[in-house]
Amino acid sequence: MSDKAHAQSGVRYGMAIDLDKCTGCMACSVACQAENNISFRPDESNKLRSITWMEVYLLDNKKDYPDYQFTYLPRPCMHCDAPHHSPCTFVCPVNATTRDEHNGIVTHIYPRCIGCRYCIVACPYHARDFNWWDPKWPKSMEAMLSPEVSPRMRGVVEKCTFCHHRMLKARSKAYNEGSDPDQITYVPACAEACPTGAIKFGNLHDPQSEVAKLAKDPRAFRILAKLHTEPKVFYLSKYQWVHKLSDNGLGEAAH
Amino acid sequence: MKENKSGGSGSTLGIIAFFAGLIVSLVVGWVVFPNLLYSQKTQPMNFSHVAHQDTSCEDCHVFRDDGTYGGVPKLAKCKECHESQMGQTKDEQLLVEEYVQKDREIPWKIYAYQPDNVYFSHAAHKGKVECVQCHRDVVKEEKTPVYFENKLTGYSKQTMKMDECEKCHADKGGSNNCEICHK
Numbered sequence: 303m304s305d306k307a308h309a310q311s312g313v314r315y316g317m318a319i320d321l322d323k324c325t326g327c328m329a330c331s332v333a334c335q336a337e338n339n340i341s342f343r344p345d346e347s348n349k350l351r352s353i354t355w356m357e358v359y360l361l362d363n364k365k366d367y368p369d370y371q372f373t374y375l376p377r378p379c380m381h382c383d384a385p386h387h388s389p390c391t392f393v394c395p396v397n398a399t400t401r402d403e404h405n406g407i408v409t410h411i412y413p414r415c416i417g418c419r420y421c422i423v424a425c426p427y428h429a430r431d432f433n434w435w436d437p438k439w440p441k442s443m444e445a446m447l448s449p450e451v452s453p454r455m456r457g458v459v460e461k462c463t464f465c466h467h468r469m470l471k472a473r474s475k476a477y478n479e480g481s482d483p484d485q486i487t488y489v490p491a492c493a494e495a496c497p498t499g500a501i502k503f504g505n506l507h508d509p510q511s512e513v514a515k516l517a518k519d520p521r522a523f524r525i526l527a528k529l530h531t532e533p534k535v536f537y538l539s540k541y542q543w544v545h546k547l548s549d550n551g552l553g554e555a556a557h
Numbered sequence: 558m559k560e561n562k563s564g565g566s567g568s569t570l571g572i573i574a575f576f577a578g579l580i581v582s583l584v585v586g587w588v589v590f591p592n593l594l595y596s597q598k599t600q601p602m603n604f605s606h607v608a609h610q611d612t613s614c615e616d617c618h619v620f621r622d623d624g625t626y627g628g629v630p631k632l633a634k635c636k637e638c639h640e641s642q643m644g645q646t647k648d649e650q651l652l653v654e655e656y657v658q659k660d661r662e663i664p665w666k667i668y669a670y671q672p673d674n675v676y677f678s679h680a681a682h683k684g685k686v687e688c689v690q691c692h693r694d695v696v697k698e699e700k701t702p703v704y705f706e707n708k709l710t711g712y713s714k715q716t717m718k719m720d721e722c723e724k725c726h727a728d729k730g731g732s733n734n735c736e737i738c739h740k
Contacts, residue, residue: 402734409736413674451740452674467740470676475624478680 313484314383314406315464316506316534317493318516319376321544323500326374331356333495334378336446337465339453341437353431355379355462356492363543373544376501378492379429379462380525380533381408389531390421390430399459406506406534407464415458422459426526427533430461464503465490487511506534528552595705595714601663602648606695614688626679632662666704668693668715676740685729691717 334340334356346352355378362372381401382388388408391399398414399421401407410421422430436456439447447453450467454460468490473483493501504513513536516522521538525548539545609617617630635652642653656663669692671677693702693715705714719738726733 400735402732402736404732404734407736409734409739411674411735411739463736466736467676470678470737470740471624474678474680477678477683478620478624483681 312505312507313404314506314534315381315469315503316406316513316517316536317378317464317490318502318513318522318536318538320500320502320516321373321375321537321539322521323498324374324376325498325500326358326360327497328358329495329497330376330492330501331358333491334462337448337491338451338463339437339447340460341439341453343435353433353460355429355431355460357428361544361547363541371541371543373539373541375537376492377427377429377525378535379408379464380427380531380535381406381464383532383534384530385532389424389426393420393424395420405469407466407469408461409463409466410459410461412452412454412458412460417457417459419459426529426531430459432459433457465492523548526550526552594708596708598666598704598706600666600701600704602651604648604701606698608644608699620680620683624678624680629665629667632656632660635663666706666713668702668704668713670713670716672712674739676738686725 331354335342335354338355340353340355343352349357357377359375359377360372361375362370365371382390383401383406386392388401391401391408394400395418396414396416398412398416399408399410402409417432419432422432433454433456437453450471465488468488469486472486472488476483476486487504490503493503502513502516504511506514506517508514516538517536519538521540522536523539523545524533524536527533528549529552537544537548617634619627619630621627636657639649639652639657642649652663655661706712707714722738723733725731731737
């Protein structure tokens with residue numbers, strides 16, 4: 303990697319998820335599964351044991367009625383923006399996962415991945431999954447697979463890509479129209495599917511973008527912010543217990 | 558002396574053996590193996606680019622509005638002119654009888670077909686790279702060339718290799734990040 307690769311440009315794709323708007327319907331998760339050709343197993347009752355790029359967690363404040371409160375938390379890949387490396391790209395021995403310093407997207411190249419799973423261990427957000435089995439779909443579903451995303455083989459790691467194939471298509475369109483491909487905006491499948499508009503996506507470096515404004519909202523927080531992984535996925539919640547939970551006790555330990 | 562003599566003839570023999578071995582390995586590597594590795598396939602019919610010089614390239618090879626590239630035209634494009642036979646050639650007869658009348662798409666073999674995990678945008682390269690830098694020059698082409706299919710991978714021999722993409726991107730200041738070309 304040259305020094306040039308670390309120079310940041312004007313584009314930084316990020317996401318803002320409003321937990322106060324999230325109803326936990328999991329449309330984002332389903333849309334992601336369909337968009338990215340994620341295969342499934344006969345028993346999908348335990349999502350922690352299957353491949354899900356957009357995981358939806360149920361959090362509660364551990365109090366009894368009438369103080370009981372809960373919230374849902376959709377979790378894509380955070381596309382960590384820590385200087386030089388994300389936790390996963392730092393440990394990859396074969397450079398299969400790298401961060402594009404031009405737009406901040408952390409990518410994973412499946413044929414290069416050797417399946418060592420260091421990145422899964424390194425990721426503080428459990429955003430990565432390992433393909434223990436060959437991807438399989440019922441015969442009748444094969445025609446529904448998206449040609450925009452290549453399916454992953456057994457033995458490699460995969461994760462959310464911020465639907466970068468949609469970015470490539472949008473860039474292609476911009477090239478064809480003669481406009482600046484770096485000025486494009488696109489919408490990932492999860493944000494498109496969200497019925498309440500809880501998921502917003504855009505360029506964090508563009509002060510006019512909705513996602514940049516939401517990132518500066520007083521309700522905004524990032525998960526495990528104290529680890530300084532600099533996630534590019536921001537969450538919004540009006541509840542302090544949610545903010546506190548996002549630290550996972552790191553805040554208390556520091557005091 | 559005795560030792561020297563036998564050493565001398567031994568080394569001559571050694572040199573001959575070395576060159577014989579070298580020639581055998583070169584023949585195996587340059588001729589035998591490639592012939593074994595690639596099966597030669599012909600297109601479903603001959604397409605003469607010369608015979609279509611009355612149209613411009615962009616008449617058939619078009620960009621769609623969403624920025625994607627049409628590539629090899631579909632049967633509907635051929636139908637615009639070849640609804641019924643225009644000339645005398647056997648290939649055109651084949652086109653009309655087997656494909657146009659039966660409304661079957663022509664199963665062209667694509668010389669530049671890329672693997673499943675590659676994303677290539679023609680729009681991004683338009684005006685920056687000449688077509689013939691990556692594709693064969695078809696201006697004077699009367700006969701479609703043989704299609705070489707790699708028996709192990711199933712890919713075309715003529716397709717662009719990744720190191721060529723990388724080299725040009727590095728030279729011209731394009732991004733060499735994985736996700737720019739891979740999906």
